[in-house]
Amino acid sequence: MKHMDTDEKRLLSLERACGDLRRGHPVVVCDSSGKSLLVLPAEHANTATLGFFDGLASESFILLTSNRALTLKVASKGWSVVRIARPQWMQANDIVALADPTLDLATPMKGPFQRLEHKETDLDKAAIKLAKWAHLLPAVVAAEIADAKALVSKHGLLEVFAPDVLAADMTQASALKEVASARVPLAGSENTRLVSFRPQTGGVEHIAIVIGEPSRRTPPLMRIHSECFTGDLLGSLKCDCGEQLRGAIRAIDAAGGGVLLYLAQEGRGIGLISKLKAYALQDQGYDTVDANTRLGFDVDERIFAPAAEMLKLLGFTSVRLMTNNPNKVEGLERYGIKVVERVAHAFPPNPHNEMYLATKKIKTGHIL
Ligand SMILES: Nc1nc2c(ncn2[C@@H]2O[C@H](COP(=O)(O)OP(=O)(O)OP(=O)(O)O)[C@@H](O)[C@H]2O)c(=O)[nH]1
Numbered sequence: 001m002k003h004m005d006t007d008e009k010r011l012l013s014l015e016r017a018c019g020d021l022r023r024g025h026p027v028v029v030c031d032s033s034g035k036s037l038l039v040l041p042a043e044h045a046n047t048a049t050l051g052f053f054d055g056l057a058s059e060s061f062i063l064l065t066s067n068r069a070l071t072l073k074v075a076s077k078g079w080s081v082v083r084i085a086r087p088q089w090m091q092a093n094d095i096v097a098l099a100d101p102t103l104d105l106a107t108p109m110k111g112p113f114q115r116l117e118h119k120e121t122d123l124d125k126a127a128i129k130l131a132k133w134a135h136l137l138p139a140v141v142a143a144e145i146a147d148a149k150a151l152v153s154k155h156g157l158l159e160v161f162a163p164d165v166l167a168a169d170m171t172q173a174s175a176l177k178e179v180a181s182a183r184v185p186l187a188g189s190e191n192t193r194l195v196s197f198r199p200q201t202g203g204v205e206h207i208a209i210v211i212g213e214p215s216r217r218t219p220p221l222m223r224i225h226s227e228c229f230t231g232d233l234l235g236s237l238k239c240d241c242g243e244q245l246r247g248a249i250r251a252i253d254a255a256g257g258g259v260l261l262y263l264a265q266e267g268r269g270i271g272l273i274s275k276l277k278a279y280a281l282q283d284q285g286y287d288t289v290d291a292n293t294r295l296g297f298d299v300d301e302r303i304f305a306p307a308a309e310m311l312k313l314l315g316f317t318s319v320r321l322m323t324n325n326p327n328k329v330e331g332l333e334r335y336g337i338k339v340v341e342r343v344a345h346a347f348p349p350n351p352h353n354e355m356y357l358a359t360k361k362i363k364t365g366h367i368l
């Protein structure tokens with residue numbers, strides 16, 4: 001087998017574990033003290049998956065984020081992750097509904113839910129992080145298990161190390177490598193090169209669009225754009241992404257060159273399916289911020305370490321950043337890229353995205 005360094009092995013085990021979780025198969029999260037949790041995504045709870053899970057472990061409970069707990073009127077005691085009891089009455093569909101607020105109307109919440117007295121641990125946090133990494137809702141059925149090694153080998157389960165899960169974003173960003181690049185003329189700029197980046201073990205790939213031949217000696221005009229399937233590709237009017245994407249390409253071209261990073265961070269990092277769930281909540285009247293937190297996510301799950309890494313790999317250390325979001329400026333600077341100027345990048349609202357843009361201005365500090 002090809003030599004793998006430690007980071008590669010760690011990413012490999014995480015990517016594999018995400019694959020199992022996405023199929024509704026439990027995985028084991030362990031820590032250095034020998035403690036382990038068996039974990040199953042709550043949104044995959046059904047008679048078969050729970051039957052298998054309960055055959056392996058007793059005394060299970062549900063792990064929720066403090067945001068989801070708050071929505072369900074469970075005090076979180078300031079912890080980011082809380083444990084909820086799994087009483088007899090709680091069937092598979094109740095567990096799915098615990099994770100998924102889009103089902104609230106169809107499955108009225110039973111409750112009240114009992115929080116178990118338990119200080120959050122890295123195991124709990126890693127279990128939730130793993131669900132997020134797998135682009136699932138951040139809620140899991142979990143059980144402490146005594147002899148993880150035996151369980152893992154007997155049932156062919158995948159085991160991941162909690163500190164690796166918690167460090168995964170950074171490990172993944174620093175493992176990015178340029179893998180392919182080609183000239184792709186775009187409607188807004190014909191002298192354009194697409195450069196793709198991939199973490200060495202696979203995992204999410206990001207694209208840099210290098211427009212013209214930007215100098216490495218002066219900070220280029222630059223845009224960080226997070227993927228938005230609905231806005232970028234379908235022309236959805238619910239957001240401003242499509243206009244921002246095409247507008248940035250045109251503006252960078254007009255400025256004589258620069259870079260647009262197209263990051264695989266759909267839905268501010270929650271994934272397309274969860275973003276559609278957030279949209280379903282917005283159909284019920286919640287705004288973009290409350291929809292995320294009702295689902296259990298943070299308002300913004302992105303980090304900009306991959307963006308900083310790609311810029312460094314391309315030879316840039318300082319930029320003029322096109323954004324209305326001060327968190328992006330801070331997010332890039334935290335990982336070593338100097339932002340010498342913030343360039344506003346706003347478009348007039350339409351009747352469908354007016355509320356969305358107003359929410360960004362009022363609640364998430366966008367300068368609009
Ligand atoms: N979760 C969620 N994501 C959304 C929603 N609307 C748009 N998005 C996502 O938000 C991201 C848009 O991000 P950007 O345009 O890069 O960033 P921004 O934070 O708005 O900041 P700017 O640089 O000023 O545009 C994309 O990943 C979209 O898919 C929503 O209602 N909920």
Ligand SMILES: [Zn+2]
Binds near residue numbers: 228231239241242
């Ligand atoms: Zn969008």
